[in-house]
Amino acid sequence: MTKFLMWLALAALVIFAIRSKIRQAQKRYQDQFRQQQQAAAQPQPQPQPQPGYKARAAAQAANDAEVMLQCAHCGVFYPASETVQTNGRDYCSAAHAALPSA
The missing domain is CATH 1.20.5 (Single alpha-helices involved in coiled-coils or other helix-helix interfaces)
Known part of the structure; x- marks a missing residue:
């Protein structure tokens, strides 16, 4: 036992x-x-992207952006470097500058 x-x-x-x-x-x-669960509930800080090729290209494009003007005759927007000025008005081409104003 x-x-x-x-x-x-x-x-x-x-x-x-x-x-x-x-x-x-x-x-x-x-x-x-x-x-x-607690770690998942807390907001995670977003990592800052390193300036790579795309970021530099976007910054360069922003620096290279040109002012756009609107044609007084047809209303089309065009780069300011291509403007034709007549009587203080901006036109997109010499042909529109030569037309009589409406």
């Missing part, structure tokens, strides 16, 4: 130890899950 009680006590200890380890693992998993 004492052997039976000894084996029963040993089995109880083993079961207790296994359940204890399972609880610890579950607690660790739940803590990690909570930390991940």
Whole structure:
């Protein structure tokens, strides 16, 4: 009978130890899950893009942009470097400048 009680006590200890380890693992998993949820809820700072080829090209295009004017005759917009001025008005071509004003 004492052997039976000894084996029963040993089995109880083993079961207790296994359940204890399972609880610890579950607690660790739940803590990690909570930390991940909290980290996901916080807004992440956006990394600043490094000025690469596209950024430099866009900056260069903005610097190279030319003022656009509107033709007094037809209303078309054209670059200021191509303007033909007559009587203080801007025209897109010499042909429109030569036409009588409406």
